[in-house]
Amino acid sequence: MRDVAIIGIGHTKFGRASNTLLELFSEAALQAIDDAGVDLKDIGAIFQGAALPGFEEGQVTPPGFSAAELNLSPIPATRYEGACASASIAIREAAMWVASGEYDVVLAGGVEKALSMGTLYATRTFAMACHAPTEGPVGLTFPGVFAMAARQYSKNYGISIDKLREKMAHVSIKNHRHGALNPLAQFYNKLGDLKVEDVINSRLVADPLTLLDCCPFSDGAAAIVLCSAEEARKYTDDPVYILGTGQGSGGPLSKMEDLTKPVSRISSARMAFKRAGLVPSDIEVLELHDCFTIAELIALESMGFFGWGEAADATVEGLTDLGGKIPVNMSGGLIGKGHPIGATGASQVYWLVKQMRGEAPKGIQINPVPEYGMTDTLGGDLGTLCHIILGRTKK
Amino acid sequence: MRDVAIIGIGHTKFGRASNTLLELFSEAALQAIDDAGVDLKDIGAIFQGAALPGFEEGQVTPPGFSAAELNLSPIPATRYEGACASASIAIREAAMWVASGEYDVVLAGGVEKALSMGTLYATRTFAMACHAPTEGPVGLTFPGVFAMAARQYSKNYGISIDKLREKMAHVSIKNHRHGALNPLAQFYNKLGDLKVEDVINSRLVADPLTLLDCCPFSDGAAAIVLCSAEEARKYTDDPVYILGTGQGSGGPLSKMEDLTKPVSRISSARMAFKRAGLVPSDIEVLELHDCFTIAELIALESMGFFGWGEAADATVEGLTDLGGKIPVNMSGGLIGKGHPIGATGASQVYWLVKQMRGEAPKGIQINPVPEYGMTDTLGGDLGTLCHIILGRTKK
Numbered sequence: 001m002r003d004v005a006i007i008g009i010g011h012t013k014f015g016r017a018s019n020t021l022l023e024l025f026s027e028a029a030l031q032a033i034d035d036a037g038v039d040l041k042d043i044g045a046i047f048q049g050a051a052l053p054g055f056e057e058g059q060v061t062p063p064g065f066s067a068a069e070l071n072l073s074p075i076p077a078t079r080y081e082g083a084c085a086s087a088s089i090a091i092r093e094a095a096m097w098v099a100s101g102e103y104d105v106v107l108a109g110g111v112e113k114a115l116s117m118g119t120l121y122a123t124r125t126f127a128m129a130c131h132a133p134t135e136g137p138v139g140l141t142f143p144g145v146f147a148m149a150a151r152q153y154s155k156n157y158g159i160s161i162d163k164l165r166e167k168m169a170h171v172s173i174k175n176h177r178h179g180a181l182n183p184l185a186q187f188y189n190k191l192g193d194l195k196v197e198d199v200i201n202s203r204l205v206a207d208p209l210t211l212l213d214c215c216p217f218s219d220g221a222a223a224i225v226l227c228s229a230e231e232a233r234k235y236t237d238d239p240v241y242i243l244g245t246g247q248g249s250g251g252p253l254s255k256m257e258d259l260t261k262p263v264s265r266i267s268s269a270r271m272a273f274k275r276a277g278l279v280p281s282d283i284e285v286l287e288l289h290d291c292f293t294i295a296e297l298i299a300l301e302s303m304g305f306f307g308w309g310e311a312a313d314a315t316v317e318g319l320t321d322l323g324g325k326i327p328v329n330m331s332g333g334l335i336g337k338g339h340p341i342g343a344t345g346a347s348q349v350y351w352l353v354k355q356m357r358g359e360a361p362k363g364i365q366i367n368p369v370p371e372y373g374m375t376d377t378l379g380g381d382l383g384t385l386c387h388i389i390l391g392r393t394k395k
Numbered sequence: 396m397r398d399v400a401i402i403g404i405g406h407t408k409f410g411r412a413s414n415t416l417l418e419l420f421s422e423a424a425l426q427a428i429d430d431a432g433v434d435l436k437d438i439g440a441i442f443q444g445a446a447l448p449g450f451e452e453g454q455v456t457p458p459g460f461s462a463a464e465l466n467l468s469p470i471p472a473t474r475y476e477g478a479c480a481s482a483s484i485a486i487r488e489a490a491m492w493v494a495s496g497e498y499d500v501v502l503a504g505g506v507e508k509a510l511s512m513g514t515l516y517a518t519r520t521f522a523m524a525c526h527a528p529t530e531g532p533v534g535l536t537f538p539g540v541f542a543m544a545a546r547q548y549s550k551n552y553g554i555s556i557d558k559l560r561e562k563m564a565h566v567s568i569k570n571h572r573h574g575a576l577n578p579l580a581q582f583y584n585k586l587g588d589l590k591v592e593d594v595i596n597s598r599l600v601a602d603p604l605t606l607l608d609c610c611p612f613s614d615g616a617a618a619i620v621l622c623s624a625e626e627a628r629k630y631t632d633d634p635v636y637i638l639g640t641g642q643g644s645g646g647p648l649s650k651m652e653d654l655t656k657p658v659s660r661i662s663s664a665r666m667a668f669k670r671a672g673l674v675p676s677d678i679e680v681l682e683l684h685d686c687f688t689i690a691e692l693i694a695l696e697s698m699g700f701f702g703w704g705e706a707a708d709a710t711v712e713g714l715t716d717l718g719g720k721i722p723v724n725m726s727g728g729l730i731g732k733g734h735p736i737g738a739t740g741a742s743q744v745y746w747l748v749k750q751m752r753g754e755a756p757k758g759i760q761i762n763p764v765p766e767y768g769m770t771d772t773l774g775g776d777l778g779t780l781c782h783i784i785l786g787r788t789k790k
Contacts, residue, residue: 059527064778068646076642247471251463383459
């Protein structure tokens with residue numbers, strides 16, 4: 001198997017888009033292709049994440065039409081659907097096909113128009129990634145899932161709900177501060193100076209989570225170009241290598257022992273670390289799935305960056321901020337940057353590459369430029385997990 | 396890269412199912428696992444095709460829940476969506492991951508509940524695999540697409556529409572005769588003795604296609620177990636090897652020069668033949684995507700089994716029937732067996748393996764047992780194509 005490098009990246013503005021799904025994907029894809037400097041004729045396949053395109057635009061199976069828009073027909077073009085982890089899975093598969101030698105250069109990414117669906121319809125549609133036989137009928141939606149996780153966290157570690165709300169608020173404050181500095185973020189120049197009281201006093205969504213504990217609905221797309229590591233320097237002086245990936249699955253919530261310790265994530269992260277030959281302390285920048293503030297804490301602990309119950313205080317102490325032990329979601333994360341479901345995993349990779357090239361916007365660039373970065377993407381209510389570890393040097 | 400073998404197969408009854416999507420998939424998967432004789436703990440990943448589960452049951456992202464039902468959590472479990480080609484793509488990807496050495500044993504397949512959606516809703520939802528910006532607004536549905544293809548075929552080869560209807564009827568007669576002999580087919584014991592007049596006088600759906608020119612809506616699932624070829628004989632005396640696969644994409648119909656010569660299929664079939672080191676004359680059994688009678692003719696020509704315009708007469712002459720030059724859709728195909736969208740590609744592979752083990756039902760088993768077989772699966776309106784070539788011996 002060959003080593004694989006990322007040689008081009010593209011990313012639309014996140015927020016509300018007037019373009020179609022296909023146009024959004026093309027925008028990100030053309031940026032990535034231009035950034036890589038590859039010829040269209042060299043692209044062997046498209047790997048596209050999209051979670052709900054049928055509900056958003058009555059467009060099932062967009063990848064073939066994306067290939068046509070990009071003048072890439074008739075190359076293989078495949079849709080991967082793992083709810084919010086769709087693009088991460090697409091990138092993981094793309095890396096495998098390049099590693100295998102089947103393709104030399106491929107395009108991978110994701111697209112979604114979740115905001116344009118309308119908020120009520122979006123909530124209902126998102127919830128279809130829950131277990132339909134047992135969770136749909138009781139009206140479970142994602143804010144409810146993570147509210148339950150927050151209560152479990154409170155109980156596990158003897159933190160009162162009021163205290164936990166204060167601690168969780170620091171995730172929102174940090175990620176909104178970063179998002180406000182990111183020109184492609186949905187909340188660019190907004191909400192950059194939140195106080196704890198702003199978060200805990202914002203509108204209650206699912207007790208104890210308030211509006212500012214939640215990521216927004218978003219439209220957007222992101223894409224990357226991958227090639228074999230040996231060819232990468234033909235295209236760029238700054239290749240970023242995919243050192244390892246992991247993926248895991250989880251069952252209905254009723255079968256989970258503890259929502260704050262999802263086996264799907266623990267298993268997936270371990271797989272990625274093992275493939276990369278790295279441990280959490282090697283990682284210098286982390287883009288993780290903060291769909292809600294509590295989700296960031298759970299992710300940090302499940303991936304091994306902090307001990308069980310320790311991520312809340314670590315966040316309050318700034319250990320996950322710029323200059324801290326492990327800077328988390330410097331892009332703004334889902335909370336500050338936005339969350340176009342099927343595009344999020346590709347956006348996370350985009351922002352790691354920006355960091356590792358030293359090209360992140362002022363105020364959110366880590367210095368010195370990080371050597372190793374990692375993404376964490378969660379699909380459904382902990383049902384699909386995917387991790388990707390990147391490095392500036394090959395293993 | 397390692398050679399890959401199929402060591403277990405499973406298939407539900409096609410037709411109307413009272414079970415859920417997850418239950419249907421589990422039924423086929425457990426059959427395949429039992430048939431292979433593998434331990435659950437040896438299965439490394441699930442590759443699942445499903446086209447419209449969100450519309451059918453409000454269940455997006457079923458694979459993780461399938462893993463849980465099969466007691467396989469937290470292994471990676473991924474959904475592939477290429478409309479009617481979903482399961483074929485899932486199997487193609489599964490073969491790649493096993494070939495790469497990443498997994499030794501995996502489960503792949505597909506599931507759909509298209510009939511249970513209701514016919515009107517199903518037609519509308521299926522049509523979402525058309526190009527939403529240009530084809531959705533004009534009310535295009537799949538019968539319309541293939542009616543246009545039939546008219547193009549008539550024009551290309553100077554065959555009057557009335558004559559073409561007679562010729563197309565022979566596809567329906569053949570595939571229904573086979574389906575009537577297949578106990579797992581939707582039309583088992585039904586429609587096995589059609590006459591040309593029955594087909595051309597059945598209800599008009601989209602001129603010139605009548606009801607008996609069309610495949611039905613169906614519920615069902617099919618699954619297979621794959622492993623590395625070197626391990627296959629540990630599990631079975633009759634491994635069937637995946638010799639080559641291909642995939643192709645096509646754009647909106649407005650960009651296609653000729654609906655009867657889809658570049659997506661030509662490209663995909665060539666890729667599969669090249670990987671397998673075979674040519675059409677090597678293939679002894681073919682399961683192809685006869686969503687409509689005209690579709691079978693187009694497929695046969697695009698894949699190189701007959702010259703342009705020659706498949707219609709070849710069918711009338713029996714060259715695609717048992718004992719003919721290339722027996723096509725001995726299972727009944729989509730027309731006789733049923734078409735649970737996301738499961739169809741896995742069903743095609745199931746029936747090839749049955750043929751190559753000599754286990755097909757009486758009256759539809761090819762003798763001598765075929766050495767090489769091929770599937771052809773079409774997603775959307777020629778937007779996604781996938782081909783899989785199987786052999787009883789390794790290359």
